[in-house]
Amino acid sequence: MYMESIEKLSALVEDMALEVTDQSLCLPKVKLLPRLDQHREARVSINNDQWRLPISYVSAGPGGPMPLLKTALTTVCENDCRYCSFSCQRDSPRQTFTPDELASVFMAVYEKKYVKGLFLSSGITGGGVRTQDKIIATAEILRFRYRFQGYIHMKIMPGAEKAQVFRAMQLADRVSINLEAPTALALVEIAPSKPVLNQLDQRLYWVNQIRDSMHPYQGWKGRWPSSSTQFVVGSGETANDRDFIKLTQHLHQQRQLRRVYFSGFNPIQGTPFAERPKQEPLRVLRLYQSAYLLRDYGYVADELSWQSDCSLDIHKDPKVSSAERLFLHQPLEINQADYEQLIRIPGIGPKTARVILSERKHHLIGDSSSLKKLGVNTNRAIPFLLLNGKKADRQLQFSFY
Numbered sequence: 001m002y003m004e005s006i007e008k009l010s011a012l013v014e015d016m017a018l019e020v021t022d023q024s025l026c027l028p029k030v031k032l033l034p035r036l037d038q039h040r041e042a043r044v045s046i047n048n049d050q051w052r053l054p055i056s057y058v059s060a061g062p063g064g065p066m067p068l069l070k071t072a073l074t075t076v077c078e079n080d081c082r083y084c085s086f087s088c089q090r091d092s093p094r095q096t097f098t099p100d101e102l103a104s105v106f107m108a109v110y111e112k113k114y115v116k117g118l119f120l121s122s123g124i125t126g127g128g129v130r131t132q133d134k135i136i137a138t139a140e141i142l143r144f145r146y147r148f149q150g151y152i153h154m155k156i157m158p159g160a161e162k163a164q165v166f167r168a169m170q171l172a173d174r175v176s177i178n179l180e181a182p183t184a185l186a187l188v189e190i191a192p193s194k195p196v197l198n199q200l201d202q203r204l205y206w207v208n209q210i211r212d213s214m215h216p217y218q219g220w221k222g223r224w225p226s227s228s229t230q231f232v233v234g235s236g237e238t239a240n241d242r243d244f245i246k247l248t249q250h251l252h253q254q255r256q257l258r259r260v261y262f263s264g265f266n267p268i269q270g271t272p273f274a275e276r277p278k279q280e281p282l283r284v285l286r287l288y289q290s291a292y293l294l295r296d297y298g299y300v301a302d303e304l305s306w307q308s309d310c311s312l313d314i315h316k317d318p319k320v321s322s323a324e325r326l327f328l329h330q331p332l333e334i335n336q337a338d339y340e341q342l343i344r345i346p347g348i349g350p351k352t353a354r355v356i357l358s359e360r361k362h363h364l365i366g367d368s369s370s371l372k373k374l375g376v377n378t379n380r381a382i383p384f385l386l387l388n389g390k391k392a393d394r395q396l397q398f399s400f401y
Ligand code: SF4
Pocket: 077, 078, 079, 080, 081, 084, 085, 086, 087, 088, 122, 123, 124, 191, 194
């Protein structure tokens, strides 16, 4: 029985890689992009046999990437999302675990120290409520029978009830519900059998409402889980970058989401979208960079530079595009700018902006070498600044990344 379960887990490797929540391995290496999660398969040795297991490395804190067993209770699904490897229209082998079986095989892998936590998802069978019950039952077995104290990322199913969302939040370290598309029209195009967008968003609303209104002692380890969502980028034709970023802004401001994942579309054989082109990774990168400007720098979507078709310029860092529009012809005086203005200059982040404000109390900043000593990336910043009323050396290189 145990080896059968390991075999089924191993058979999930391809499907879970296709269902990847984050594709940093495909993205160009850019210094300023925060750490992203990575899906990899891992080869492990169990009972003297080598197995491939679906493992995702997530950035879950200061301890470095954490390996999670990335699983689904079942890869059977009654829905026909056009891009998804689990779609009911796809003719492919399927795997199904009972909650007991999945909890027990996870513990076996965990005890061998191959993973530190669990990413728990599922295809939908018998509706969202029934599927959510099985996901919750798996987590309950782990927490109460096996006394598992580690990290669980639990998916909230479309159609899940509020009481189930609450129970999931009592068991998990992170909960997520995939919105998939940023507008109702775009969702119908790529996932016609999923509930409408605002019903999906309602579950994120409940998560936030529970966090805001109920004492965290009712949550796992006395705190509520963080929440996240995922969009599929480039599978449909109706959603533009501005739609993605506008909804991302709403999710950060109104739903307190920790993370919004952008998953570049990758065509899967046997699905209705098999012939559509793969999404260009640079677009995904620019969406991530823009989302971080909203979340970590306080930008609003309207501050970014939009092309006439509401797309981002894929060849340029969105912070640079925005700074070119705002400051290239009206440079910012470094000795007078406030914090909010400073962090909008490429090459200056929140930490460096605070150092500049502190330094300015004692000295005027008059040349680029002083700026460099304060931690500013002068190649990026100089074109947008006046240093004590003067433009600095124009010969410095201007880097778009
Ligand atoms: S509901 Fe989820 S698992 Fe099912 S086809 Fe859609 S995206 Fe895939």
